Amino acid sequence: MDKIIRCITSDGAVMASAIDSTDIVYKASVIHKTSPVASAALGRLLSAASIMGAMLKQDNASMNLRISGDGELGALVAVSDSFGNVKGYVENPSCTTTRYENGKLNVAQAIGNGILSVQRNYFGSEPYNGQVKLVSGEIAEDITNYFAASEQIPTVCALGVLIDKESAQVLLSGGLLIQLLPGADDSTIDKIEENISKLDSVTTMLAKGMTVLDICKLALDGFEVEVLDEFEVKYACGCSREKIASIIKSMPKKEILDMANNEHKAQAHCRFCNKEYVFPEEELIKFAFKK
């Protein structure tokens, strides 16, 4: 089971959040039949959305991250609830996989140039929207840049997805986000920078058997660390036959009957979990008359 943790230094100067998103990203890769580069890109965005979702200060809020690039991958979407449970999709899951000379997946090329959009939805109020141009297309740096440019929060973000070269299967996935809070002094900044320079990649740390708490403690080495919260997270799509049915029922009676007469069924496809919902003619006629 995947886990997310949020920690803070006891002087309140630095926040660190880490996720082991291995199961989430594996599930996403199975649902969407993603190529290695698509698994890596979607996996990184899902990890970031989960971390940022868990930072929302309201139980029924949600975090939407969207990358709109001009590369072969097309758009990428990840949505998290305020407990870090996520779902997502990529427009072109079978995108061609290319690698850098060192063998690492070239996510930036697959994404291309474009925009990262961040939307926070709070129950009962207007959504908060932020947008930045992509600075790298490798996602972690784009998240870092988003926080610096759009929210003026000095942030370090690391995201990683390890994929087996032979089988193309997702082996490990994780993320780490460190933020300096108001009141962080120069010595704190220096110490955090020193810690980060010594850190292995997130997937290397997970491969070593480190827990999300171990990862945060290492990132905040030299500080007293308090755990704010820790919970299990999963890939979760909230769609259901009942929800789709209620959308159809809310349509004007004439439109439902037209659909029944002309198409003899209504069909809906969920982009997040790939489920297909079919409502036959008889059911549509019932929906039209029994609201």
Ligand SMILES: [Zn+2]
């Ligand atoms: Zn669904």
